[in-house]
Amino acid sequence: MSEVDVLFATLRQAADPQTVECIESVVMRGSDRDLNRINALAFADKHHLDQEKTIAALLHAARIGLFEMTWNVLCPGCGGVLDSGTTLKGVDQESYHCALCAAGYEPTLDEMVEVTFTVSPRVRRIAAHEPDLLPPMEYYRQIFFSSGVDLPEDFESRFGSSVLEMIELDPGERAFVSLQLPAQFVIIFDAVTHSAQFIDVTGEPTAERQNLSMVISPGHASNETLTLRPGPLRLTLENHTDRRVVPNVCVAGDELHDILGRRRAFLTAKRLLTNQSFRDIYRTDTLDVDQRLKITSLTFLFTDLRGSTALYERVGDLAAFDLVRAHFRVLHEIVAAEAGAVVKTIGDAVMATFPSPDRAVAAALRMREAMLRLNAERGSEDLLLKIGIHEGPCLAVSLNDRQDYFGQTVNIASRVQGLADPNVILTTEAIVADSHVSAILHDRSINSVSRMEELHGIAREVKIFALS
Template sequence: MHESDALFTALRNLGSADAVRAIQDLVRDGSDEELARTNPLSVAAAAGLPEDAVIATFLHAARLGLFEMSWNVLCPHCSGVLNATTTLKTVRESHYYCAFCDAAEELHLDNQVEVSFTVSPRLRHIGAHDPGGLTFWDYHRQVFFGSGVAFPKRAVFDALAQSCMLETLEVRPGERMILTVQLPESPVVLFDPITHTAHLAAVEGEPTVERQDLSILFDSLHPNVGRSVFRPGPLRVSFDNRTQERALLGVYRAGPELDEMIGGRRPFLTAKHLLSNQTFRDIYRTDTLDVDQRLKIMSLTFLFTDLKGSTELYERVGDLVAYDLVRAHFRLLHEIVASESGAVVKTIGDAVMATFTTPDRAVSAALRMQDSMRQLNAERGAEDLTLKIGLHEGPCLAVSLNDRQDYFGQTVNIASRVQNLATSDSIFATEPILLHAASADLLASRHIGSRPWTQGLRGIGDRVPVFELAASDV
């Protein structure tokens, strides 16, 4: 049996059969570009499969060595990869700078860190495994840009590239070269994606026939950006590559053709999304963040539950029966959270803390939890299991606590206190949850209304409006 056959056999025992088939097809028929930074969301969309099943299967594939998982810090403007690493532990800078866009951005995990997968050479060798041999554009498409860039079809891409590119040049390590270009009456960007060296040239004034000069040094110590003003006309550029890698210089005419060539976008797997994926948390339970890391998330939805009266339950039905009931309750909650694209962060006694990337997923999970607990009680002919649920959305920090990936911040505190307001079989939610369009649509479809809660949250007062969700009279 070929090694790849054995690996896929192992993967079929862990992941979705349909997702495994889609990945096999991709490995066999996909382009090098598709396999260099594979986007699981695109694979799911192309195959018509649930995103969670495809993501989970890619995670198992990475664990088995079929793919290599990469955490890529992106420029939010051009989606260029500013830093690529095999673990989130090495993402430590609070701000990242893109020389191509001349922009510095504060790092957050919502859409500035993507997770992509590169096929292992054990399955198939692609150009990105030897980036030093890639052509100018193949390097950009396979290595520099993230998986969320939707390039035009190749013929259109080539036409746009010809229109917006003045020149391309490869400068080997230790080489010095001279290039002459004719500057148009528009801004020009000179950029190397390997060393992240850029020069931004404003082109102003009357055209000239006199030669203008520019010197560019490639230095791998840090991204280097220069700025100059030239007149339309001839420009002689001298290059000095003092790094241990080649430089791939592109001279771009800024304008609509460049924007169209690299401006297409598609959904991609974000770090925020993956951290709230149950399969990821199960596989990488203690290997996500270092103890001293603090990574910002702009928006995450928290769901807290608590089982009311569990102490009385143990006294009433006995330890063995109560223990089995509590375990059944945890199993139901875990299954519901995972099916709604969320993840259980931890359990605290009889309580659960879970996260979701969007409020509507959390609302759906809360309603299903409530229905499931009622059904479980009905099957038993008792009302012993009463679930209190609280929901809140907002910014937070991804951290490592007690050897596991966790979250910290006021949003977490508020969500916990919102749950504490519930006194029985009820769901309490804050205003950000209800104002989310998809959440509002879901509640309306279930004929569930909201009643303002007049009591303030402990330590927060009335600064956070809270509402109880209940069936409306309609």
């Protein structure tokens, strides 16, 4: 067997066989584009695979060396990749600036950091492994734009219709470009260094040649918008970097905006951090101790067993331990099945995260049903589960050598669980207000009864909903 055969045999033991078979087929017979910066969600949809199984398979594939996983910081405006690294630890700037959009952004893990997978060169070499050798249009397609931009198949011709000029410049090279400026807003932009120059072409047309020079350097910042007249321009471009650059002169019109506006779902850092397979594989290598990364919306679910101390007294340590362990196993399975992840267990309590409120509510309902079944099988009421759910902003942090979360949202979720009666799911208004949650409650004929509660450490009263 070849090394690649051995790697895929290993992957089949760790991940869903159907998904692995599809990944292997693409590795063997897919195009180079298909294997660069794979969008896990788009890949699953294209091949009619389960998204969670696809994410898990790609994570295991990255672990054994079939693929390389990258974390890309994105511009929410144009969808360009502002920075890229092999771990989340590389997202270490307080803000990121996009020269093309002339805007700065504080990074959040919800929509500004994507996770993609590229085939390892030891498995198959593709053109994107040497990005500086890619044709300019392919560089924009495969390297500059994120996997969340749904580029059309005819990207080259559509983007090309907006481009007045595109050239390649080797390190230290200078080029002179002559072109006709239309009476529109024009941008000179290099996708390698993210250098940009805006030109507002307005006024009376001129037959007199205008001159403009632009130096492309690693630290190039956006210049003030220049005003030129429609007519001939002699543009001088100089590459002061140690890499090839690919500047273009384009019209910022409807065609360009349409291309940039085409978006699709992608694997966000938030979703990956709430994935059980990811937490199992990358336990201690996610965040640096000093990192504090914002998540604008994450759903927390807390559970606890009521009367677990009395349970140990009533049935004995060994029987109680086995029962509690069985309860943990069931909860872990349910959390993973609903695209969530167990962050930690504290005594007999569980703290889990989910990418959306509906997933957490679906998990909570399944947990309640599972505990009722376990109790029925034993002919007892030993497993009395208390559940609380809340959603909101938080910080992703590293605590006690594990990836954890911090903030008022976490505190409220924990306090809500503390108020719950056995087999009653308590949520906040943020949860039941979610349209997908409303649909779940309606479909299952579940009633929600609200009340106001004071939570320890929370200044205001909080509206609590009991789902029964």
